[in-house]
Amino acid sequence: MLKAIIVDDEILAINLLETMLKDNRAIDVIGTYLNPLDAIANIPTLKPDILFLDIEMAEMNGIDVASKLGDLTHVMDIIFVTAYEHYAIDAFSVQAIDYILKPIDKARLMKTIERISQRKGNIQLTDGNIRNEDVQIIDNIHFHVHSGKVYIDGVTLILSTKEFHILYFLAQRPGEIFHPSDLYKLIWAEDSIGQTQALKVHISNLRKKLESISGHRAKIVTVRGSGYLFLFE
Numbered sequence: 001m002l003k004a005i006i007v008d009d010e011i012l013a014i015n016l017l018e019t020m021l022k023d024n025r026a027i028d029v030i031g032t033y034l035n036p037l038d039a040i041a042n043i044p045t046l047k048p049d050i051l052f053l054d055i056e057m058a059e060m061n062g063i064d065v066a067s068k069l070g071d072l073t074h075v076m077d078i079i080f081v082t083a084y085e086h087y088a089i090d091a092f093s094v095q096a097i098d099y100i101l102k103p104i105d106k107a108r109l110m111k112t113i114e115r116i117s118q119r120k121g122n123i124q125l126t127d128g129n130i131r132n133e134d135v136q137i138i139d140n141i142h143f144h145v146h147s148g149k150v151y152i153d154g155v156t157l158i159l160s161t162k163e164f165h166i167l168y169f170l171a172q173r174p175g176e177i178f179h180p181s182d183l184y185k186l187i188w189a190e191d192s193i194g195q196t197q198a199l200k201v202h203i204s205n206l207r208k209k210l211e212s213i214s215g216h217r218a219k220i221v222t223v224r225g226s227g228y229l230f231l232f233e
Contacts, residue, residue, distance in 0.1 A: 005031040007039045008054040026117040055082040066094035092198040095160030170230035179227040
């Protein structure tokens with residue numbers, strides 16, 4: 001069962017979301033917080049699988065909350081639940097796995113939980129390229145599939161779930177070019193419908209993290225007009 005916490009400064013919003021989630025046996029709400037600072041203090045102990053996070057809150061903006069949580073070693077999926085569309089790009093830049101608008105569409109919410117649940121139970125892309133191995137070593141990159149951690153030359157690479165999937169997928173196919181819409185469909189398990197901004201943000205974050213490891217040869221290259229490929233130089 002997935003453990004989740006909800007952070008929103010409106011009690012009615014918390015109650016509504018919690019009621020919706022109770023209809024899904026795959027998820028257990030282990031904490032709710034009106035004050036995001038209280039959530040930040042308790043997350044290291046609670047270790048939730050999913051964080052449902054509002055954005056415009058009195059004590060702290062949800063984007064800032066997610067940024068602070070990025071320093072934790074505990075990996076969880078962040079889902080923003082907000083009434084505002086214009087934060088979407090910022091949300092994905094802080095490793096959000098999804099962005100759900102209020103009023104919440106219950107079917108949309110359940111679809112997101114189903115994807116997370118399936119991945120947690122058996123990390124696997126829809127075409128079967130990622131399977132439930134323990135440790136996969138690709139040219140000195142150690143992928144710990146269960147925990148979602150990556151080690152390169154003894155250095156821990158802190159990645160979001162989506163970043164892990166993108167890197168793991170591309171690293172298994174060095175030199176092969178993937179169009180953004182195709183790569184999006186493989187990683188998100190749904191059509192991009194022309195919206196690949198989230199993928200671009202994750203690729204940008206991955207590049208920065210790979211470049212932070214001095215002397216390592218792995219890199220993600222953009223082929224103009226074609227897509228992305230992974231290289232060991």
